[in-house]
Amino acid sequence: VNSDERHNGKKNGHRIKLRLYIAGDNPRSEKTRNTITAICTQHLKDQCSIEVIDILQNPRSAEEDRILAIPTLVRYEPSPVRKIIGDLSRVESVLMALGIEGQVGA
Amino acid sequence: MKSSGLILVVEHNVDDVLLMQRCFSKHLPNPLAFVANEQEARSYLLGENSFSNRDQHPLPSLAIVDLGLPDKQAFELLRWIEDNYPVPLITTGTSRRKEEVQQAFDLGANAYFDKPVDLNDLARMISCLELVNEIFPRAA
Numbered sequence: 001v002n003s004d005e006r007h008n009g010k011k012n013g014h015r016i017k018l019r020l021y022i023a024g025d026n027p028r029s030e031k032t033r034n035t036i037t038a039i040c041t042q043h044l045k046d047q048c049s050i051e052v053i054d055i056l057q058n059p060r061s062a063e064e065d066r067i068l069a070i071p072t073l074v075r076y077e078p079s080p081v082r083k084i085i086g087d088l089s090r091v092e093s094v095l096m097a098l099g100i101e102g103q104v105g106a
Numbered sequence: 107m108k109s110s111g112l113i114l115v116v117e118h119n120v121d122d123v124l125l126m127q128r129c130f131s132k133h134l135p136n137p138l139a140f141v142a143n144e145q146e147a148r149s150y151l152l153g154e155n156s157f158s159n160r161d162q163h164p165l166p167s168l169a170i171v172d173l174g175l176p177d178k179q180a181f182e183l184l185r186w187i188e189d190n191y192p193v194p195l196i197t198t199g200t201s202r203r204k205e206e207v208q209q210a211f212d213l214g215a216n217a218y219f220d221k222p223v224d225l226n227d228l229a230r231m232i233s234c235l236e237l238v239n240e241i242f243p244r245a246a
Binding site: 023028055056059062066067068069070072080082083084085086087093096097099 | 107168192193194196204207208211212214216217218230231234235236237238239241242
């Protein structure tokens with residue numbers, strides 16, 4: 001499923017803009033998606049938007065964004081762009097990689 | 107990650123190299139290549155000097171870089187790899203200086219593991235990765 005998910009109903013005004021790249025509709029993709037959604041909801045509150053891209057349905061997007069591995073979580077804003085790979089299940093590691101550790105209420 | 111993908115490890119600490127060799131050979135099918143500093147890593151990726159034979163020294167599918175290389179070599183290397191050779195980049199180090207970890211991510215690092223690294227955890231993470239050029243072989 002190629003989905004575009006926006007949390008909290010805001011199109012603009014999010015301080016942190018993320019894009020999650022997965023491959024296919026499978027339990028692993030679902031787990032990754034749920035993990036990142038939970039991080040956004042619980043740790044980043046209304047400051048985060050996340051878009052989910054399935055590269056099997058949208059391979060061009062992965063090419064354009066130079067995605068090398070799946071799963072990849074891309075932080076587009078704030079700049080500079082960061083790309084984080086792995087199972088993304090370690091919340092503290094994901095927050096540190098996003099550079100928002102300790103800056104947003106948990 | 108499939109077995110064809112070589113992992114290039116840039117690590118100057120001999121003990122860490124030995125531990126990584128032992129753990130990865132047990133848990134990952136990937137061949138490994140070890141280099142000790144920034145210059146060797148560049149030479150490997152460029153196929154220069156003793157690394158000119160690509161059959162013996164194939165290009166890596168993933169790189170692991172120790173942020174603790176002397177003289178901040180790791181940060182120069184991350185910058186150079188990001189500009190010249192796109193490959194998933196895992197970094198290791200001590201998080202005493204968190205600003206260095208943030209700098210590493212800004213320079214293109216894709217993951218960070220604290221030392222001493224839980225190598226089983228790292229191996230598990232690598233084994234779960236799917237490389238895009240394996241999903242779409244024609245793009246390789």
